[in-house]
Amino acid sequence: MKVKLILIYLGFILRLVLILPLIPYIYWLGKKVKKSIPDLPEAHLNITGTLPGKNPIRNALLVGESSIAGVGITDHAEGIPGEFAKTLKERDGKGLRWHVVAKSGYKAVDVAEHLLPICPSSKFDFTILGLGGNDTFQMTAPWKWRSHMMNVIQQLRLKYPDSCLIVCAMPPIADFAAFPLTLKWFLGGHVNLLRKTIDDIPQKFTNTYYLHEKVKIKNWLAESNSLVPSDFFSDGVHPSKLTYQIIGREVAYKIMNKI
Numbered sequence: 001m002k003v004k005l006i007l008i009y010l011g012f013i014l015r016l017v018l019i020l021p022l023i024p025y026i027y028w029l030g031k032k033v034k035k036s037i038p039d040l041p042e043a044h045l046n047i048t049g050t051l052p053g054k055n056p057i058r059n060a061l062l063v064g065e066s067s068i069a070g071v072g073i074t075d076h077a078e079g080i081p082g083e084f085a086k087t088l089k090e091r092d093g094k095g096l097r098w099h100v101v102a103k104s105g106y107k108a109v110d111v112a113e114h115l116l117p118i119c120p121s122s123k124f125d126f127t128i129l130g131l132g133g134n135d136t137f138q139m140t141a142p143w144k145w146r147s148h149m150m151n152v153i154q155q156l157r158l159k160y161p162d163s164c165l166i167v168c169a170m171p172p173i174a175d176f177a178a179f180p181l182t183l184k185w186f187l188g189g190h191v192n193l194l195r196k197t198i199d200d201i202p203q204k205f206t207n208t209y210y211l212h213e214k215v216k217i218k219n220w221l222a223e224s225n226s227l228v229p230s231d232f233f234s235d236g237v238h239p240s241k242l243t244y245q246i247i248g249r250e251v252a253y254k255i256m257n258k259i
Contacts, residue, residue: 059126068100084096129167165208167201
């Protein structure tokens with residue numbers, strides 16, 4: 001893994017050197033795209049919610065950035081928590097209570113500093129962690145991203161030692177509908193580096209798993225003849241209700257294959 005990390009870090013540096021002349025244009029392009037994206041609020045309903053079912057009812061904590069905060073929808077029952085609960089319930093009929101601690105715009109370092117200290121001290125059967133978008137947008141260096149994610153996961157493992165921890169897949173930035181091709185290429189390449197940089201971290205902890213596969217919108221499109229790429233985004237960047245539900249199901253399937 002050390003050799004792999006060195007190659008990733010060198011690739012990041014080489015990539016920056018090669019595209020240095022384009023940095024001012026990419027920065028301007030990013031600012032332009034950001035202005036064109038509506039400022040959508042986070043989901044405010046059912047931040048703490050319950051899907052009734054057979055006892056014993058399970059508990060889940062969801063921590064992270066905008067995708068966990070539910071930007072683009074109003075009700076967490078229609079997002080990742082609700083779909084996660086429904087998918088698990090289909091297997092054994094048990095209910096689930098969830099609690100969301102997330103903030104749009106947060107990087108991994110922000111989650112460690114501001115969110116983890118306010119996470120409830122309750123016992124959780126499942127912990128779902130969703131990060132990576134903002135670290136990509138702000139071009140966090142891979143070695144910093146790895147360090148920050150290691151810190152977040154370590155803190156969650158110490159606080160919830162009996163919880164099954166799932167690290168969500170990195171966002172499909174190369175497919176973001178609001179991004180022009182230049183940004184898709186530039187940021188898509190960086191998110192792929194960050195994805196690979198933390199491949200081995202979950203393996204260092206017990207009962208910890210990572211949805212490390214690269215997300216490809218074309219694979220989701222192949223499952224339906226009526227969908228178009230924009231259907232998966234609420235504003236061209238943040239997930240739509242459909243995408244939140246896909247994520248919720250995939251996290252549940254990961255757990256069902258592991259426990």
